[in-house]
Amino acid sequence: INVSGAKTAVGYEQYLGSNTRILSPNIVNEARFGYTRFYNALTAVGGFTTNYVQQLNLPNLPAGPGVTWGIPNVTFNEGGYSGFGDNSDGPYQNQNNTTQFLDNISWNKGKHSFKFGFEYDRQNFNQFANQYTRGQYAFNAFATAQIGADGKTVQGTGDAFAEFLLGDIYQPTVAVAAAQAAFQRNNEYAFIDDTWKVTSKLTLSIGLRYELVPPFTDQTNNLFIAYVPHNDLAPGAPQADWPYFVRQGTCTDPYAGPPPIAVRWTKTPVVCSNGLLPNQLMATRHNDFAPRFGIAYSPDAKTVVRAGIGKFYSQDNGNSPYFDLARNLAVRNSPVATTATGPFTYANAFPNASGATVSVGAPYSYSDNPAHHTAYTLQYMLNIQRQFGESWSVEAGYLGSVSHHMAGFWNQNQGVPSPVGTSASHLPFGDFTFIQTVEDMGNAEYNSLAVKVTRRFSGGLSLTSAYTYSKSIDDTSGIRVQGYDTLFPQNSDCIRCERGLSSFDTRNRLVVSPLYELPVGKGKLLNINNSFANAIIGGWQVGGIMTLQSGIPETITIGSVDNSNTQTGYDRPNYVSGTSVNASNQAPGGWYNRSAFIEAPFGSFGNVGRDTAIAPGVFTINAELHKNFRMPYNEHHQLQFRAEAFNLLNHPNWGQPNGNILAGNAIPGAPAGTAHSSFGTISGLAGQLNGVPATIPMRQLQLGLKYTF
Numbered sequence: 079i080n081v082s083g084a085k086t087a088v089g090y091e092q093y094l095g096s097n098t099r100i101l102s103p104n105i106v107n108e109a110r111f112g113y114t115r116f117y118n119a120l121t122a123v124g125g126f127t128t129n130y131v132q133q134l135n136l137p138n139l140p141a142g143p144g145v146t147w148g149i150p151n152v153t154f155n156e157g158g159y160s161g162f163g164d165n166s167d168g169p170y171q172n173q174n175n176t177t178q179f180l181d182n183i184s185w186n187k188g189k190h191s192f193k194f195g196f197e198y199d200r201q202n203f204n205q206f207a208n209q210y211t212r213g214q215y216a217f218n219a220f221a222t223a224q225i226g227a228d229g230k231t232v233q234g235t236g237d238a239f240a241e242f243l244l245g246d247i248y249q250p251t252v253a254v255a256a257a258q259a260a261f262q263r264n265n266e267y268a269f270i271d272d273t274w275k276v277t278s279k280l281t282l283s284i285g286l287r288y289e290l291v292p293p294f295t296d297q298t299n300n301l302f303i304a305y306v307p308h309n310d311l312a313p314g315a316p317q318a319d320w321p322y323f324v325r326q327g328t329c330t331d332p333y334a335g336p337p338p339i340a341v342r343w344t345k346t347p348v349v350c351s352n353g354l355l356p357n358q359l360m361a362t363r364h365n366d367f368a369p370r371f372g373i374a375y376s377p378d379a380k381t382v383v384r385a386g387i388g389k390f391y392s393q394d395n396g397n398s399p400y401f402d403l404a405r406n407l408a409v410r411n412s413p414v415a416t417t418a419t420g421p422f423t424y425a426n427a428f429p430n431a432s433g434a435t436v437s438v439g440a441p442y443s444y445s446d447n448p449a450h451h452t453a454y455t456l457q458y459m460l461n462i463q464r465q466f467g468e469s470w471s472v473e474a475g476y477l478g479s480v481s482h483h484m485a486g487f488w489n490q491n492q493g494v495p496s497p498v499g500t501s502a503s504h505l506p507f508g509d510f511t512f513i514q515t516v517e518d519m520g521n522a523e524y525n526s527l528a529v530k531v532t533r534r535f536s537g538g539l540s541l542t543s544a545y546t547y548s549k550s551i552d553d554t555s556g557i558r559v560q561g562y563d564t565l566f567p568q569n570s571d572c573i574r575c576e577r578g579l580s581s582f583d584t585r586n587r588l589v590v591s592p593l594y595e596l597p598v599g600k601g602k603l604l605n606i607n608n609s610f611a612n613a614i615i616g617g618w619q620v621g622g623i624m625t626l627q628s629g630i631p632e633t634i635t636i637g638s639v640d641n642s643n644t645q646t647g648y649d650r651p652n653y654v655s656g657t658s659v660n661a662s663n664q665a666p667g668g669w670y671n672r673s674a675f676i677e678a679p680f681g682s683f684g685n686v687g688r689d690t691a692i693a694p695g696v697f698t699i700n701a702e703l704h705k706n707f708r709m710p711y712n713e714h715h716q717l718q719f720r721a722e723a724f725n726l727l728n729h730p731n732w733g734q735p736n737g738n739i740l741a742g743n744a745i746p747g748a749p750a751g752t753a754h755s756s757f758g759t760i761s762g763l764a765g766q767l768n769g770v771p772a773t774i775p776m777r778q779l780q781l782g783l784k785y786t787f
Contacts, residue, residue, distance in 0.1 A: 122148025250427035261294035399446035399516035484520030486554025493644035497681025522552035631689030670758035677751030
């Protein structure tokens, strides 16, 4: 079908207003207003324009709102046939707006420069999203297959495409409801700063900022949280300790609402909050004070020493943890045909998709920490800047920080590793399968040394160069996948065990950017007196940027294999002591040493830490040649010609090596559990994935003209 595919709809509006008023010779007031509206929707090609579900008139499959419109997805699980229709993942729609008011007052009093102000923001975060909103029909070699003596289908018989033609559906899937939320919150900030010029050589800066940012409130009154009153680590916790769903607000029947919901959990208790938790299902922090202190000392006209320390808060955004809670209602109906019932037909594929309720057993659920702590960073620095001669300056400094209450995912219903029994028997709580929780228990530490050398343009040359040596360590680098990290810890019951390199850690980074005016032209080393020749040949400048940096870390895994038997699926292998992690000759065909890792014994976690391997780094040179031609009819008009080369040396900057030791085929003759053939291989350039262009592609050349007047 040639009308399938994806598109993105984007809308943006911004309105600003400001007023600056001089109240007295030493007092200035600045007031600003702003309104921003942002719309983004990732939909199928038919989204908002063509209601294919309605045109196909498929029984019991609701058309849905315009953002969901598209072609139902059809897959063939056997026979090598390609599926068709639109991707079952989506749509995703954001309709957000922010209104902002702020007022700042600057007051100069003697040696003090005071500044204090207040800011108010109203944020609205409205999101609509889910998978399988258009439905999916999966066809197997099932109804046309032979039935063996054991009552099961015989492998290798039957044809999936034939069953599509017959209308025999193996597994129909449809979302009962979309995850939908209309979040709103009112933020308030206040600050006061004092810049005190103690002497002509010494300046102190002292400040304090206060932030009052409450959790978002869902205006639809439809938010549910998997509330875990007791964190039990042993399997088979007492039923009195089991988690349960809590609906926001006050009600008598959590299913009736209002508004009513179409989900019925058969194994999981559901209650109305009725004061058990705040209406936002998360507490408001009232103690987010952020002090700052800085000092600048200049012993002479060419030297400046700066030092400072400050506390900075990182407030939650609207996606996680808040929107994840809305996904607790985004369940799907996905029955599988059996030899006893026979295949489904289009007439009975979606019996629950037309407004009736759907029963759900122990669910995959979403939660957060109702106690909620705001993530913050304590940052400190020492910097020395020195000028040499008329053109050169050197800057050297240290920058460090520690961070606490960093947010990350963990599974609050992780099983205990054991080779005995099923993974389900190892879970603490029997009324849930997986409890995906945004927890704020992470810590981080960053230290860096940096040197910067600058030459102001003189004698035809300018130069900016900077080198940074740094190391960043943390327990979690973010809520979603960051860099080449994994989405969840290997062991959610030991966040401290995740401490390792941050997923964005870059140990070394060097950037050099020169600009040189060629010594050709009138009055230059190669003098040209002819005005016409000088206009063409003289005045050319050549420059560029060279970037050289270390690779970022990667976590080595065994894929999604539940080797620990904990029903989580983020296991890692064991490290083979005495071996190097890196291949002896690192190349796209093998970046890591396949002999360095082996699968851990069944029923146990691997001993490989998080982010212990280093992916390829970056080396690139971008160069440019340009000249400005003044127009003879007006000296204020000029034409600039530019010739630019990106990745001048055509150096490949490789992407992520395959970090799954079980990727690809087993190597013949290798012991069981050792790395497979595709482990450590690189399939493309950095950032290049599923049609997405590389972050740093191979050499690109471009010519440009710019006319200014």
